[in-house]
Amino acid sequence: MTTAKDLFIISMDPSSQHAVGQGDLSLALAGAELVDLIGAGTVAVDGDRIVPSGPSTLDDRLMVEAAAGLTRQAPYERIEDWLWRRGRDLSAAYQAALEEDGELTRKRSSRLPFGSERVEAVDTPARRRAADRWKDKEPVLAALASVVGLDGERSDEPGLDDEAVITVVAIVHDAVMELEAVRQRRSIENAAFANLWRGP
Template sequence: MTTPRDLLIIALDDEGSRAVRAGELSLALAGAELIDLLMAPTIRLDGGRIVPGHLPALADPLLKEAAASFVMAEPFESVGDFLWRRGKSLTERYMATLEAEGVVARRGGHLLRKGHTVLVDSLPRHQATGRWDSAEPVLSTLAEYLGIRHRNTIDPPDITDYAVESVLAGVNRALQELEGERQRRRVEQAAFDNIWRSLD
């Protein structure tokens, strides 16, 4: 299994995860892909930019797709730009993959809505749960960014890898930017509604 798959399974398995929006989850999944590819190692970071390296044989098709999408020429792509580009509709793509593999089952309606998606009792689910229960730091941090909390009180170990820390910081910034944009749109919509009400 990969970190993005584990993160999605944990999000679906958590009672509080129903409030997680696809946009936030997509950004976190893109960050999880970057971290897995850093560990492969397929890439390295240089001044916050993603420098592609040797492309090893990757078993996961979505990770392979992510690796093949990197900008190959200088000045390369920033972590933030990758997250926004790669994150577009990424939740839906991972959900479709897990559904095709039988890890999740659809019960009508849309995925990620309560009562419509069921996690099947499977090896990938047990592996993701084991990683979660051990408070693995990358998975724990990404889940925390999405508002998913451990049921136990285990504190995850500190992350000491600078590149991994940089990607996690990039994910956190992107999530804050997304929320800021949503707030801006809500304010603009409220102002627009007030104008129309004043004309009634």
């Protein structure tokens, strides 16, 4: 399993007090992929840019897809641009992949045949491994989970000692904050528009 898949599984925990938005999660998943690409030696970080540095030896299809999408010519892609580009609908891609692998299952939230469906993690070795990483507060997983509020608060990067990883997590945090600012602006604009139509 990859950090991104572990993060997705953790986000599905029904005991979590914080529901993660699809956009926030997609950005964090793209960041998790980048961290794993750094760990695999596939890329390096130079300032705020992603520099391909070696052949891909990945066996996860979503990670292979991520590596294949790297910009391989100078001046290379900025991390922030990668997050927005790669992150588009990425949480849906992970949900589909995990369902296909039998890691997630759909269940009806009521006994009625037309009740809404919810997706939950199946008790598999991969789920238990993700839960162990989460329980042990493995630094990268904990940092990315914190960015999207899975631990109930947005804290500083816990125990990260790799400069490239710290850079990626910080840029993921900024992207999530930017997305939240866009949401708030739209909410204010929609409220103002509704008041305009409602009249005095």
